[in-house]
Amino acid sequence: MKKNNWIPVWIISMVLELIAIFAIIWGIIYQVEHKVPFGSIIVAIGCVLALVGGFLMSKVIVVLRKKGGEQSMAKYRKKKGTDTWHWCRNCKNSPREDYTERDSRPGSDLCNKCKGKERRSDCTA
Numbered sequence: 001m002k003k004n005n006w007i008p009v010w011i012i013s014m015v016l017e018l019i020a021i022f023a024i025i026w027g028i029i030y031q032v033e034h035k036v037p038f039g040s041i042i043v044a045i046g047c048v049l050a051l052v053g054g055f056l057m058s059k060v061i062v063v064l065r066k067k068g069g070e071q072s073m074a075k076y077r078k079k080k081g082t083d084t085w086h087w088c089r090n091c092k093n094s095p096r097e098d099y100t101e102r103d104s105r106p107g108s109d110l111c112n113k114c115k116g117k118e119r120r121s122d123c124t125a
């Protein structure tokens with residue numbers, strides 16, 4: 001569901017790239033045919049659009065990767081009587097029994113060891 005929010009950005013960046021390609025090609029053709037600087041202005045605009053589109057696309061890819069990563073770390077566990085949430089099964093403090101479990105990421109009280117493992121991509125879900 002969250003991924004849907006990024007579809008418009010995908011479309012915008014793809015449209016930008018398409019406009020950019022057409023602008024560059026058309027600008028070059030115009031330049032060759034008319035021998036005036038107007039064509040190179042269009043080529044320059046096309047290059048800027050291509051950069052912006054590429055930038056947006058890379059942002060989307062980063063966000064989608066992050067979301068995918070969070071989804072694979074399904075469950076958050078907290079041992080009864082403690083406040084710290086664990087989500088890496090290979091965290092040695094992760095409770096094996098007598099715990100409460102939730103699917104969504106808690107806003108606070110996250111285990112620092114689990115965070116570290118996540119940063120190093122060493123977190124077993």
Ligand SMILES: [Zn+2]
Pocket residue numbers: 085086087088091092093094111112113114
């Ligand atoms: Zn932990």
